[in-house]
Amino acid sequence: MPPWMPGDCYWPQALAVGALLGYASYRDARYREVDPYYWAVAFYALSPLAVLCWAQVLLSPVRAAVVVGDLAAVLVVGALVYFYMLGGADFYATALIAYALPAARDGFPTALAALLYASIAGALLTVAFCLYNATVNRGKASRAGGWLPYCFLGVAVTVREAFERPWWYPLTGPRGNWGYVDEDPHELLSLVAGERGEDAVIWASPGLPFIAFILAGFAVACLLGARPLAWLLEVLAR
Structure with a gap:
């Protein structure tokens, strides 16, 4: 985890976000719909630790990169929703990650890492x-x-x-x-x-729910940070 983010903030929040995304993935796969009120409750429930996590980020030396990276991920998914390429639940899921757990273990923007990993899985x-x-x-x-x-x-x-x-x-x-x-x-x-x-x-x-890909990407981001991305870039650069 980032040296500037205490463990008692990071892991409970990561597990809570993962649980909420897991249930949303189930709803999306089973019923092809996630009630907007569910996301409102999720944002509210994660707010106490989100405030602490963001306070740690904004006091850290990588705050600008985290803010820009998370914002970029949310805007990209928002644009895809606008052009009917993704559903609204995918936007809420990405925004929830950016709001609740802005930085991954190594300080890399969590929402951006989750979106990149999800995109790689989609490409495969x-x-x-x-x-x-x-x-x-x-x-x-x-x-x-x-x-x-x-x-x-x-x-x-x-x-x-x-x-x-x-x-x-x-x-x-x-x-x-x-x-x-x-x-x-x-x-x-x-x-x-x-x-x-x-x-x-x-x-x-088959209309696979992209939230499931986002959840998988989020798990990788929490556990490994940006290391798999760095390894992939190194392999492609050879």
Whole structure:
């Protein structure tokens, strides 16, 4: 942990944030919705230790980097929500980390580290999607057409299969329009089925909750700080 942040502040707050994000991840995966009141309660519950953590940060020599890094992470996620690429719960989760535990063990901005780790996990998932579509699922992918960028974002399935899988989002909505994350997937699929039939092959995404990725990134940030990021940059620089 940072030498300027006492352990009796850091670890209880980290565990509390992790527990709140864990429950939010469960709600997002099970019901595809996290009540906004839940986030209000979470911010309120974490406030006492958040004030202490921020006091320690603002008195530290790395305060400017922490403030800028956490703010940048929240703004990036906010922009992605604005353009319908992420859900509002992802923004609240990132903001909660930045508010409740601004700095990780080595002083690196926690929210920024969590977002970077979550993005790396997401990038690996896109590679897995592409490899699957190019090998095991090549027949359906060829019928779906429009490989780029959809082969990185989802799986080629029939409309009927997408209906049978809960919370699968069609990446191309009716008349080829993009299916936004805030639209009901079954309504979009019904429109696509009406236009193209249930046996038509489309690109669809399982709609994995990004909060789960943020939670995993937060855990890595708390335990290891920015060391994995530094190692990755070192490997890429070779």
